[in-house]
Amino acid sequence: MILQLGKKYANLVVLTADSQWAEFGKFFPNRYFTFGNGYSNMVSAAAGFALLGKLPIIVGDNVVERCHAQVLNDICKPNLNVKIADRKGAGLILGLPDFEDVAQAVEEYGPMVLKFS
Amino acid sequence: MTMISLNSFTFTEKMRDHKGIIRFTDAESLQVKAAQVRLSTLKAISKAQKGATGSAMSVIEMLVALYYGHLATGPVMNFDPENPGHPDQDYFVLSKGAAAPALYSVLADLGFFDRSELDFLAKDGALLSMAQGAKVPGVTFNNFVPGHGLSVALGLALSLKMDRKNNKVFTVLGDGELQCGQVWEAMMAAAHYKLDNLICLIDGNGVQGDSKLSAVMDIGSLQDKFEAFGWKVIQVTDGHDFDKLLVAIDRAFTVIRRPICIWCRTVPGKGVDFAEGKSSYQDVPLSEGEMSVVIPKLEQLICKN
Numbered sequence: 001m002i003l004q005l006g007k008k009y010a011n012l013v014v015l016t017a018d019s020q021w022a023e024f025g026k027f028f029p030n031r032y033f034t035f036g037n038g039y040s041n042m043v044s045a046a047a048g049f050a051l052l053g054k055l056p057i058i059v060g061d062n063v064v065e066r067c068h069a070q071v072l073n074d075i076c077k078p079n080l081n082v083k084i085a086d087r088k089g090a091g092l093i094l095g096l097p098d099f100e101d102v103a104q105a106v107e108e109y110g111p112m113v114l115k116f117s
Numbered sequence: 118m119t120m121i122s123l124n125s126f127t128f129t130e131k132m133r134d135h136k137g138i139i140r141f142t143d144a145e146s147l148q149v150k151a152a153q154v155r156l157s158t159l160k161a162i163s164k165a166q167k168g169a170t171g172s173a174m175s176v177i178e179m180l181v182a183l184y185y186g187h188l189a190t191g192p193v194m195n196f197d198p199e200n201p202g203h204p205d206q207d208y209f210v211l212s213k214g215a216a217a218p219a220l221y222s223v224l225a226d227l228g229f230f231d232r233s234e235l236d237f238l239a240k241d242g243a244l245l246s247m248a249q250g251a252k253v254p255g256v257t258f259n260n261f262v263p264g265h266g267l268s269v270a271l272g273l274a275l276s277l278k279m280d281r282k283n284n285k286v287f288t289v290l291g292d293g294e295l296q297c298g299q300v301w302e303a304m305m306a307a308a309h310y311k312l313d314n315l316i317c318l319i320d321g322n323g324v325q326g327d328s329k330l331s332a333v334m335d336i337g338s339l340q341d342k343f344e345a346f347g348w349k350v351i352q353v354t355d356g357h358d359f360d361k362l363l364v365a366i367d368r369a370f371t372v373i374r375r376p377i378c379i380w381c382r383t384v385p386g387k388g389v390d391f392a393e394g395k396s397s398y399q400d401v402p403l404s405e406g407e408m409s410v411v412i413p414k415l416e417q418l419i420c421k422n
Contacts (some may be wrong), residue, residue, distance in 0.1 A: 038302035044269050045303070049272045049276045051273060052276040069189075073265065074250070077249045078252075078258065
């Protein structure tokens, strides 16, 4: 799915925090950025990508829960086009299959909805 | 290393680049410009009765060097007030959000927006807002949360590298911000991706909101810390001396495959005699009485030349 999207959109970049999306990196090595476990840095860097017209997809575990300040201040308030593909929770689902722990999604969904709806 | 003397440059004192923006190569003209920016910043902060005097005063020389400076190789920063956001421009992120009025003054002077907007700083419905992510012409990213700016600059620099462009990304960090953990994450990532288009200026004024930095939470030697992360560090012993700043920026442009940190030692509240070096003026605007003392001095500086 994400490979199809990568093929369709030339400006799509994947920022990942240790999250086993290496397959995208094999097909699109110059659009795949690993950030290790630096979650908050990754979320703010996504804002930088979006400012230059890229379409960053953040992949990680519990991104919204860990970096709420960054998601709120760097992405939501400036209204930037960033997608978050959260693996355990499901912050903003991007058509990704197989979310295993849907129950945890509440923890991520809550702060997002409370603040921005 | 041999230091290059700026006096050896063969440019005229005042010149216009190809977009018609006035640039300066000599320190005296830049100092006059800095005094103008300082005055309009103080007026804006004082009028709004909101803002950080000490914090804004210490970065003014850096901003003026970036926006008005000219090196032998060309202007320090490429930008076009008529066409903000065009693909050849260099990007600037002010991570030190408290100093935003200083940046707004520079941009107003360059013609990104009208000067009169400065009178309405941080008012309801004004263009020049002090809100996170506010859209202002000429401002890449308006950041008022400490520690996020370097990461955003990293994203910009990575994105430019990805497109194989030569545009540069400048960012100014306060030294109090270096206490944030996210800054060190960004430093690690910048060195990992070998971002030689990322130039980070550190405003080392040694003061933060509470008190002196060394008393609150000392950050130690930045030279050792940044170098251990794989950065190139260039020290500027006086961040208010344009000759030193321009030489440092000139050196920064020659570095390859390493991100660059220009560590400037500055004085908080510079240019306002009674506020210099004091943490009590860090986060407060000046009152009308204090302004009446400061304005004649700065105007004298501007008119003398």
